[in-house]
Amino acid sequence: MGAEIFNGIDKAEIETFKDRLAFERARDHRFAAIQIKGDTLADKDITFHKTAFEACKYILMAPTDKGLYIFRSISLLEDDVKKILEGKIAVNEIETKRSKGLDLER
Numbered sequence: 001m002g003a004e005i006f007n008g009i010d011k012a013e014i015e016t017f018k019d020r021l022a023f024e025r026a027r028d029h030r031f032a033a034i035q036i037k038g039d040t041l042a043d044k045d046i047t048f049h050k051t052a053f054e055a056c057k058y059i060l061m062a063p064t065d066k067g068l069y070i071f072r073s074i075s076l077l078e079d080d081v082k083k084i085l086e087g088k089i090a091v092n093e094i095e096t097k098r099s100k101g102l103d104l105e106r
Helices: 012-026 052-061 073-085 091-100
Strands: 031-036 045-049 067-071
Touching: 031 052, 031 073, 045 067, 045 091, 052 067, 067 073
Parallel strands: none
Antiparallel strands: 031 045, 031 067
């Protein structure tokens, strides 16, 4: 799961999220625990952590009845945001591929 976590989010919100990523990186946070509980991603669904261990511990201690959690480094999130904002990945294109089954891995 990569850039598809940004499905349904407009570019203005992605710009805001880019600024938040820069702020968290300045605070020495390197990893994010992201809760996926619906079709869109809310700001409160992401927590940032300094180490991979802290992020994994947060995920393991979180209640699992409220959705799925993924673990991503901030650098990967920044890459995804950059590609979306530059137009290299169209968010609608990801959804189209999924509906046609083109995102399946071998």
